[in-house]
Amino acid sequence: MKKILKTFALCLLFLSAFSCKPDADKDEKETVTKNPPAENYNISILLDLSDRISVEKNPNPTMEYYQRDLGYIKSVSEAFTHHLKSKRIRQIDDKMQLFFNPEPKDPEINSISQKLKIAIDKNNASKDLLNSINSDYAARTSKIYESALKDNNFVGSDIWSFFDTKVKDQCIEKGERNILVILTDGYMYYDSTIMKEANRTTFITPDFIRKNGLNTKDWEQKFKKEDFGFIKAGDDLSNLEVLVLGINPGKNNPYEEKVIKAYWAKWFSEMKVKHFEIKNADLPSNMEKIIRDFIVENQH
Known part of the structure; x- marks a missing residue:
């Protein structure tokens, strides 16, 4: 048994x-x-080299705005290299690049910007290269701002046209995580791209906000009812994420910041941008985590 x-x-x-x-x-x-396979990043940085960075016209004793830009760029670069170092060498196929619109007339600035277009894959990735990206980006972007400030001939920034004619070709790659970081004060104006369709425009300035009565407590109701906003510059940017840094509203209108952000948010939403955030010109130390979270932590 x-x-x-x-x-x-x-x-x-x-x-x-x-x-x-x-x-x-x-x-x-x-x-x-x-x-899942590691994501490949395609990060673009669009610089607004208008007089917003002028230390004479827009001084800031705490930290000049061009210095804040450099701090933001440093954080973007560090987030990019953090991403690269989290991948195996054979998985690396990532890009980071820097744009202006229009291109500066200074050939030195254009030459430097070409060197800031980085493409890293398994064939050229090395420890030395990855460790050099942050210092190279910091040094070269600093030279760009130094040159622009020294020249003191601010031609403005045509952000609307960049979205209309360049963003799809230059900032979006199929199968990659496409991130565009825009450094701007939030205002838009460029002489060669002034268009108006009813209350839709390709520009926004403090004077325009004031003249159209968007400087009162009822601004939001007026904004929605009369359909203020930017003219669309694209129909489907669903493969693009946008981080706007440096919003710096004028001090004469307590509603200016909200109006500027409403313009940008409406524009991005109508163009079906996948994900976007719009942030003020805070100190770089306060923005570091926000930038890192957008690029590294929050994968949308």
């Missing part, structure tokens, strides 16, 4: 082992499929 029971127990043990094995295999397969 004992032999029969022992044999029966052994049979049950074998059956149990075999019945569990397929589930184990299934679990293993599920674990494998749940680990």
Whole structure:
């Protein structure tokens, strides 16, 4: 009887082992499929080199606005390299680049900006290269601002036209996570791109806000009812994420910041931008986490 029971127990043990094995295999397969391939980043930085960075016209004793820009760029660069270092060498296929619109007339600035177009893949990725990106970006962008300030001939920034004619071709790659970081004070105005369709425009200035009565407590009602906003510059930017940094509203209108952000938010929403955030010109130390979270932590 004992032999029969022992044999029966052994049979049950074998059956149990075999019945569990397929589930184990299934679990293993599920674990494998749940680990997606590492994302490839395509980060673009658009600089507004208008007189907003002028230390004469827009001084700030706490920290000049061009210095804040450099701090933001440093944080973007560090987030990019953090992403690269989190990947295996064979997985790396990422890009970071810097744009102006229009291109500065200074050939030195254009030459520097070309060197800031970085494409890293498994063929050129190395520890030395990854470790040099942050210092190179900091040094070269600093030279760009120094040159622009020294020249003191601010031609303005045509952000609307950049979205209309360049963003799809230059900032969006299929199958990649496309991020555009815009450094601007939030105002838009460029002589060659002045258009108006009813209450839709390609520009926004403090004078325009005041003349159209968007400087009162009822600004939002007027904004919605009369359909103020930017003219659309694209229909489908659903593969693009945008982070706007440096919003710096005039001090004469307590509603100016909200109006500026409403313009940008409406514009991005109508162009179906995948995800966007619009932030003020705060100190770089306060913006570091916001930038890192947008680029590294929050993968939308």
